[in-house]
Amino acid sequence: MLQLAFIRQNRDLVVERLGVKNFKETNLVDEIIALDEQRRKTQQENDEISSRINMASKEIGMLMGKGEKDAAEQKKTEVTAYKESSKQLTDKLNTIEQQLNDLLVRLPNLPSALVPKGLTPEDNLIIKVSGDEPVLHANAVPHWDLIKQYDLVNFELGVKLTGSGFPVYKGKGAKLQRAMAQYFLELNTNAGYTEYLPPYMVNEASAFGTGQLPDKEGQMYYMPEDKFYMIPTSEVPVTNIYRDEIIKEIDLPIKMTAYTPCFRREAGSFGADVRGLNRVHQFDKVEIVQIVHPDKSYEALDAMVAHVEKLIQSLGLKYRILRLCGGDMGFASAITYDFEVWSGAQKKWLECSSVSNFETYQSNRMKIRFKDEKGKSQLVHTLNGSSLALPRIMASLLENNQTENGIIIPFVLQPYFGAVSIN
């Protein structure tokens, strides 16, 4: 979340920036500032009273020690008088802090200066289009037909086992997933990312830490019995590894990668968007996360974008990079680059990666800090990106690489897949 002191000191800037993100409830900003004023006033009064109680209590202790019972008893009645107002002030302070927090978590992150204005995906800025247009043969078909033809994924079986949107990968399909994950992880670890295999369910504090709560409450699967959320991305458990930690500056940047399934309810999706592997409730993804010095986060962002780009290029896919406009960005992000791969037979772009800088938005929630050279603790910047989401890469690969005699496996994946094609 945004830092209170920053809001207090930059009220107009905050309102203006929220406008770029198309955030309507800018009145929240003034409510927060007013409430903060009250909070500080109440705390001052409360601290004052507490201080008196503490002093009096110490005196009682000393009097008791000296055996002056009567004087001690007199002090006690004095303290009792303070106690009532102390209790009231504490309650008031708690209420105010609760209200303040409730408002604060409803404010999204401020977009960085690079973020274009806009409301819808049409307003996103296309930074780059690259890669060769696949040349498909006359009878080329979308991936959902190829999947049937080569028996790679069984959606009906998933419906039987769980429900729609839970595909069952089979045979070469399962192996292709494994090959991709292995290859992506290999590239990430070679680039200095430490591999983690985190839990697939997280508690409320973790879901809150990365900003999924309260914003995306309805998008996550929830286990009420244990109060656990199924992770919508490994960003959640991986970034939360450092929740409530103070990192040594020398240990920055921290680079982590993880391969996990991701679970998303995707309520409200329908039609061609959810056909085949385009949008499912459970999918696998390899993620990269960085925790960096605040001065280095844009450098790190560029490096992550370049890294993901290299990955896609190595697969030989046609792709484009978008800088998302304010209205299309995520709640917690300051800037986001989306990667889309071209899906030759569907003739559409599929989002396969999203690389974001969260600046201090997540670290402020999670209290991830480092000690600077003056010994003062400062919030770090957090970033993450997909590298990559598997199903859409698979969809694109199948469609673009189909021939009349089978599907060609990209050269870099062949060692992991153990064959040059699917026939």
Added chain:
RNA sequence: GGAGACUUGUCCGAGUGGUUGAAGGAGCACGCCUGGAAAGUGUGUAUACCCGAAAGGGUAUCAAGGGUUCGAAUCCCUUAGUCUCCGCCA
């Protein structure tokens, strides 16, 4: 899942109601010593919020939350976690 023990600062560890944010040690930082290092030695070493230009001061925090009390790391309750034994089990 049942029974018991436990949860203190970066770490180890003392502390069963009274100036305890917390002894002692280790680690770390800086200084002295040294040709350099080790050893030795001195000083410092939590976080957040509030007041203050600063120096400094106040408040809170000994797993988390609540309670008893003038006063709680210390007593009581709830929750979470760790360990041991039993049960179950990939």
